[in-house]
Amino acid sequence: MTEGTTRIEAFSDGVFAIAITLLVLEIRLQHAGAHGSLLASLLALWPYYFAFALSFFVILVTWIAHHEVIRLVHVTTHPLLLANGFVLCYATFIPFPTAVLAANLAGPEITTAVTFYCGTFVIGSGAFNVLVATIARCPGVDMEAVRRIRHGFRITFAIYVAATLIALVAPWVALAINVAVRVHLLRIRYQLAMAQQTS
Amino acid sequence: MTEGTTRIEAFSDGVFAIAITLLVLEIRLQHAGAHGSLLASLLALWPYYFAFALSFFVILVTWIAHHEVIRLVHVTTHPLLLANGFVLCYATFIPFPTAVLAANLAGPEITTAVTFYCGTFVIGSGAFNVLVATIARCPGVDMEAVRRIRHGFRITFAIYVAATLIALVAPWVALAINVAVRVHLLRIRYQLAMAQQTS
Amino acid sequence: MTEGTTRIEAFSDGVFAIAITLLVLEIRLQHAGAHGSLLASLLALWPYYFAFALSFFVILVTWIAHHEVIRLVHVTTHPLLLANGFVLCYATFIPFPTAVLAANLAGPEITTAVTFYCGTFVIGSGAFNVLVATIARCPGVDMEAVRRIRHGFRITFAIYVAATLIALVAPWVALAINVAVRVHLLRIRYQLAMAQQTS
């Protein structure tokens, strides 16, 4: 099965698109508990809106990162399909920690919920590291680009581990780190893309 | 990451297709409450059918509008991915206000529900305005077409704000405005397309 | 917006693929009611398996029919997008009557449930007739093929109306007619395709 990467990209895009759209199913009026009015219920759902927006942003950035990684490779092999499957498994799992986060963000168990949420990204970052290591062994790959991306993914992995540990004592700080690192990565990629364009 | 717009279009199409299909999950027999017969239950679900059809039409028109906007741009940049992500975030959110609308259309909280529903389109229209403003800064864009679409989106934004305010006093009028503005936009686009074809 | 039909086909395929996959969400152990053992519960779910298989077949045949109709047209116009949206709205709605059917197939309200289920196909067939009528007004369409398909859709519409009326007195006969007409249509199309191939 050594064909191009068109179908693996289409399948992955489909999985990302569905995972990002399923997030909304967790926002339900029943989750608001008993409140006087509909307005009070809608306002009481703020942790659900927050978790929805946060995970939407996370999956979107993951989808962008996935593009850049898959672009490195030009043939589909079985190890690649498996390593890519590991990444997709992580992506499809995200709605569950998002639901856990939303249900506990305004409650006494926020520390456990945020640690679980942040821990998911450690697994996810691990999956991306496995994917890049698999791509590094594929034939005809630009090793220079692989080495650069690999280096970046190792740093991100360390940051996600740190954020998960921080979540144990300061959950909101951990969430802020998770947003900041992704915004930073997007900015770096954007500057690189701009630099490539002008040169 | 300066590639064509094929994958951003495919991803967006996937998200729109899933969001529009998830709408049906909100129509459930349990929502009908206790009624004598199945026929009475099916009839009691009319607010759910109405909200389903309305939001289906809204997402369909949004998908058509998205096409026209994305057609203006020929390269994918990071700001475009983010602005497009904002639009998709709005589109995937629609099933929730639809559920709120359906659950309250026949009840005492209709005003709050319709205001929330209409308010979603203010956010959505804002997202489209951000997307067009981002596209205006992309290289090699037909600025004349951008200016025309931008002008139209600003007017639509104002109408959606007005409809949300009207919802506070006359919810059904606000819903009618939301349908009318979309039918009107489709008609204008159709006439433009026909004019382009004959010339 | 006069472009090819690639994106309308991709969007429609996505909607059909999601609608057909959502059917499984209705099969749940909780629907089995209180039974002694897991085996008894799994067996008690037979109306859900039956409704799942039936609607899967229905959506699959609808998807095949949709292909043949869209193949007739080569440009995307706004009326086409709307008429196609009507067909997709019907397709995404199918999971609901399927759920109603499954919940009542073994109960006293089977007549109402089957009539509602069959009535959905009258609307669906109406949507297809509107789509073909819209295509007939598109430029550069093979009018001979349109006329043949149109004739077939009118006959199918009449059969679905008849099946819905029969459902009021003999629900299982109505379901059998719905299966038979689709098997028959597939066979006719297959023979036509074979004849075209050999000639």
Next chain:
Amino acid sequence: MTEGTTRIEAFSDGVFAIAITLLVLEIRLQHAGAHGSLLASLLALWPYYFAFALSFFVILVTWIAHHEVIRLVHVTTHPLLLANGFVLCYATFIPFPTAVLAANLAGPEITTAVTFYCGTFVIGSGAFNVLVATIARCPGVDMEAVRRIRHGFRITFAIYVAATLIALVAPWVALAINVAVRVHLLRIRYQLAMAQQTS
């Protein structure tokens, strides 16, 4: 309807992508039952994580196998659409036995749940055998490749029947066989692909 296989592949990819993503919807905090803390609830959900990962792997391998089978054929006929529909029906059904497995893996009904889960793969393997038999009758097919794949599918079918029987007495052994056979199949395919590449 004798066209290429692009749309049947795209539709099938969509169905596989959705089925694999719906698996996560079964993991819910409510399924954990009453536990002291959130951490205890998250740990009590281990059967759900296990079933999620197992079925994710199963659908991923099924998707890979589906590719290899569809690659054999170059025209879409009605019997192919139906046989492929049978395979897709099996794939979309998988979330239900997965839910049954997850809900009973840690309970007294594990034998029934695992037998039901393994039995699903007997049906699925049967569907693949029907698909290959259908392809064998398509024009212009490499009969040597068909014969080889057909032979493999018959052996796999026998193994899945054996695993289902073993599940009646040793459920965990049956699950291990199901994983082992898929890992083995992936390895064989990988070696074949590598051999083709070097030759």
